[in-house]
Amino acid sequence: RKEVEQDPGPFNVPEGATVAFNCTYSNSASQSFFWYRQDCRKEPKLLMSVYSSGNEDGRFTAQLNRASQYISLLIRDSKLSDSATYLCVVKSYNFNKFYFGSGTKLNVKP
């Protein structure tokens, strides 16, 4: 079983739409949680950390449910520039290892 599982998509949405991505993780002892964004043929870059109480950064909202081992990312008012692959990342308690989901591809259409 993979440490982190995501729906690969693609999610094809019109500009202005609201879209949500989900991610589940298998290790209940996981320590930290993140969403990364990866553009085509580029390296992953941190989008936002995910905190237990939930957190928001502009149009982006991240939620964590430790009981269900579930992380989500909500993007409101989608822009063309949001088109990318979104990676769910979980950091383990031991050895500072990071586990990456395979990514969810988002295509925002005009």
Added chain:
Amino acid sequence: DVKVTQSSRYLVKRTGEKVFLECVQDMDHENMFWYRQDPGLGLRLIYFSYDVKMKEKGDIPEGYSVSREKKERFSLILESASTNQTSMYLCASSSPGSSTDTQYFGPGTRLTVL
């Protein structure tokens, strides 16, 4: 801004060649990582290092070795390249004591083994 650099963006090698991929970070991070990324498989950890001269195997270490002689530099070595090692290789660094506690990636090396 954290900067992680990798020695080559694109590399073409022949089967059986020894390949060196270099990674340098300028933020005095303790931890450094090597991943490979393949379509449908996501990022898979090859090796990581949490201190100079220290290394730990990741999930797919076979066919690879690493070297960390200086804190800022982490090298990935393919002793005898094979076609199934054609992939995108990404280096990352992190500092476990930092407030952001996350990884920063280099631009990647796209390696093709013929």
